[in-house]
Amino acid sequence: MKRWSTLVALSAIAAPLVYGLIAIPPRGAAPPWRDLAAAYGAGNGVAAVVLGARLYDTLLEVLVFALAMVGVRYTLHPLGRWREPAIPERGVVREMADVLLPVVVVFSVYLAASGHLGPGGGFPAGAIAGSGLLLLAMAKGVERLSRELHEGTLELLKYGAIAVLLVLGMTGIPLGPRGSGFLVLYNLLIGIEVTIGTWVVLHHFAAHRGEI
């Protein structure tokens, strides 16, 4: 009974979507994004939209991201701390982390710094740097990496990055396009923010699992 009613509901959702897909009119050329990109000094249409015309959207999104990370932290923190079994060194992973980590970090900084000219940007850069931290955590153990990273400094860096981003961004729309240097700055700050957010998720999900 439940299965059939679910099937009916799902086809009721699917039918208009599929009809819209079949009856879709041939789409015209893309809007003239080249003028927008030239005005903001970007070489990438997506960066011109995200960091230029729709900058407030991006700022609020970064704010939502930071809020969700704070929520993860304070939801998982009261749970019991999971004692990590003491494994001295994980040979292969450790060696590979030594080889791969410089490449990952350089690539992530490159993506953040050149995101306004080509494919890239702050969000992918932050995700890549975060997965570099994941690799390091697998090699060293989460607890040791957490002690080496100085959580207090990370918190300060995270909230400082958001504050600078909000102050710079709020003046962004009224003052109009201000050249490509600001796009690089936005991308780097977003990259820092996303990296630390990814680390917070990784650390808290690994260290506070509770007892089930």
Next chain:
Amino acid sequence: MAGLAAAALGIGLVILGFGALALRRSLLWKLLGLNVASGGAILFLVALSHRPGARPPLVGYPADAPSADPLPQALVLTAIVIHFATLALSLAYAVSLTERLHTQETERIEEAAEEEMRR
């Protein structure tokens, strides 16, 4: 038409995810189904930004060639990050709930909630 196949795949993923959301009993499976549905919506939007023979929206390509629409791609960029953040938050809540009730079955979670309301 190119791009329509990807849009159809996106719709399929949304239906699959909603199906898992409705039929599975475990909270974790429901969250993962929602995740799959969200991925389908993202794929649908990206497919709609495609044009026949389109190049990526970068300045280096010749100006007279057709290019993909950058606006849906920009929307999707924000959607992906929000998707990640909300998934992490909901999984954290699921972990916390499991710690308290020692179950992930939604029916038993509802029973426990009703019992708590009566008290």
